[in-house]
Amino acid sequence: MKRANFIFICADQLRYDALSATGNRVAHTSNIDRIGARGATFHGHLTPNQICSPSRATMATGLYPRHHGLWRNGVALDERLPNLWQALSRAGYVTMGVGKLHFQPLLAAAEREMPESLAYWAKPGSERWRGPYFGFDAVELVMGEANESTRAGHYAAWLRRNHPEVVDLYEPEASPASRAEDLKEVWKSAVPPELHYTSWIADRAVDFIKHQSNRPEPFGLFVSFPDPHHPFAPPRPYCDLFRPERMPRPTIRAGELERMPAYLAEGDDPKKDPYIASGEQPREQGFLLRTDDISAQTLAIAIAHTHGMVQMIDDAVGRLLEALAGTGVLEDTYVLFTSDHGELLGDHGLLRKGPPPYRQLLQVPLVLCGPGIRPGTSLGALTSHIDLFATVASLLGLPAPATDGIDLKPLIEGRATAVRDFLFAEYHPRRDACLYNQSVITKDWRFTRYPNEPAWGELFDLSRDPWEHWNLFSESEFSSQAHRLNSILDQGLPPQPLIPNEVLGAY
Template identity: 65%
Template sequence: MAHKNLIFICTDQMRFDALSINGNPIVRTSNIDGIGSRGMVFRRHYTPNQICSPSRASMATGLYPRHHGLWRNGVTLDPEIPNLWRFLQDKGYSTHASGKLHYQPLLAPESYAMPESLAFWERPDADCWRGPYYGFDTVDLVLGEANESTKAGHYAEWLKRHHPETVCLYEPEASSSERASDLTEVWKSAVPNELHYTSWITDRAIAFLQAADKEKPFCLYVSYPDPHHPFTPPAPYSDMFEPKAMPRPHVRPGELALMPAYLGTGDDPTANAYIPEGSPIREQGFLLKTDTISEETMGRVIAHTFGMVQMIDDSVGKLLAALRETGREDDTFVIFTSDHGELLGDHGLLRKGPPPYRQLIQVPLLISGPSINGGSVTDALTSHIDLFATLGQLLVNGAPATDGVSLVPILSGDVRDVREHLFTEYHPRKDRELYNQTIVSKDWRLTLYPNQREWGEFFDLNADPWEHRNLFDDTVYSPKINDLTKHLLENMPPRSSLPNQPLGAY
């Protein structure tokens, strides 16, 4: 079998319903939608962890975080663990990554010499380094989002060298509009669109495509830091959607009173979510309640998020046009997904955090390429842990054993489902009571907190698809809860402590 190529596109913190092909009534993501139109749209795809690094490591390795060891942000992925990128590299692929990887802590000490740490880029020879890295022959790294992206990494070094006047334009003080007083993380970026990291990532990816050896198959990983908070798109995307016309978040009065008690508290919306070195430990995701955030500001948050999504869609359009120009489109699989989602005001919450709400664990997945019938849609329960096995089978007719399963039978139309249940697991940074495990079926979502057994979450996904009514304490559902609990504990016994040492807060 002739080897095929791969373009793997990943975003950060994009909800399932951010795309028009998945029902978004505001954004028109025609370029991303085209991947699904030419291939298959997965409508029940989940991440096994709602935090960046663990989810990204699961995509790469096909393993649950408890098995690949990157169980929370601030921990390092062991480079010796087999991953998709090195697997394809060993099979003769040219491999390149452009954008955010997040396999190492931003605040790792200098002695570890980790390229995704701030300390690494204080070395005088850092900007000469471009790999190899986790199976990529070469990389063009972006570290962090918004104004954090200017501190370190290839993009930051490029910006400082070629456009030093642009660095300060990432700061909120440079914005042409007033910064929201009730949420510090929303402003209009003054950075020119063409110099923004979303554009730079796309340009570097296109440069790789144009220079790729046509005698070798390629694997290109393109990873955009947006639409992650802060909510700060550049013009024209910052003004593309009218805040007053944005859909209202899905909130039911009193719904959090039925949830675990920690959801009654959250971060300060007026505080900076970024954790400088030496700061007190805060829980991952910087979850906050929106009850002190005005309706006007929330409209801006949603409008800016949609603007970031639209910018990514335009960039994907440029990337796919460049692929067509190389003449290799018919031999290339294209996959689009996100590491996790965003609450975006639903349930009266913003950003992400410990609760495995649908808005955080259900993400887009679109796959197109040779032999995949266009216009296909599946409601099969699928997970990020399935991607290694799936792409290995599609590209080289096989892959090492992982925690996941190949989705090729779904893509070929041979089967409708590959499992009855999915599992997720959250390991906290600060409070051990927040450790939780989840089992999801097509009808139910059950979440247990092994270190705080009074807490639990149970939702009827048919009657309550937005998960507003927690039924955990309703005795009518005890038989079903007991059944799902047994299945969860048999397949994923609690492991609230894992050995991999944290090296930084982020």
């Protein structure tokens, strides 16, 4: 009997509450919602790291970053580590990855021969390479977001070969409207939507589905959209779908940042590009911004543009579901949608992401449908990206190595209501060792410590303050709670500020 197919859809920097199915009153994500309606929606799903590469490596390996070694952006994942896509390939699946993978650093040196580096794509003939790569039989790469996507990768090569006139339309100078002066990365893209990388990714994924649906082998497909990661620059009509004045305002509690570790008094420069050029002085991962110097109007446009990017992804997801239905394989395919991490989007007076492990960054959407999953299943248990490898392997009947995660199949099937009492998260900084932090999250609490700066800490009562606006760490009446949670970290995640894996680039 032919095994079920599997499609893993990933967005970049999409927070849990970005979907209409997870309570967003502005969004119209009918296609992503449809996945959950056909199967299960997870309401307590977290990533163990709020930065792209570490989280993506966790999704592939089922390991915490300290165990898979990709502890920060700029480090490469070891191809010898077992991962989900290798397991699928070895079980006879035809595997393909389309879009942003981010298993290797963009600024790795040319002699490293890393296909996800800019240097690799400077070589003549590089566009002919298609894999194999990390268990994928073939890949079609998009590298970077917005105007960065035209520098390297299969999409950039395709665009320059077939539509060279569109390359410059990605630049903010080509915007059909004026660019925000107080936040450099907000503009309306002039790129035709059908030639935008989100559409290109959907085109490649649909072609793969149609080609593989009638073949005897099952298929595994990773579809990874670079958006809604900043810059906030969707093309028309998506940049105009949501009116800025109607966007929900960020949630900020007066005085909340004064109760947080002192580094949050500073932030990145909103007038600088949120990237690091080769040779530039390192800036902290995530390019965290305080919104003090950004006008309410500009921030509202950034939020509206984020919703526009999400809507464009939702339309692309609809195309994938239509392709599955049109080829007759929808009922025989598991479809999973999630994100690597979230986005602050003005909450707490902060933008983008960075060292603080706020809920807006760690909690991400997860919806999953497929054979045997009861439609409309709603799950509130604590689950994590570390669980995805074990769970997918179990659903597909594949052997899998031991991971840091738990097989969620009993939870999905209703044979369990919970799988754990707590989860860990860990952030390794790029620039300042003081920012290294570790967290333990339960249903009711989040505790974070800074081993290299013991005076800093974070404690949030999630039952009363679910989106973490009032740090209780310095209040003596909660010291016993902090001590209890600190002991859990001591036992399960002792401090390990140094990870033995070479830094190859900044990004």
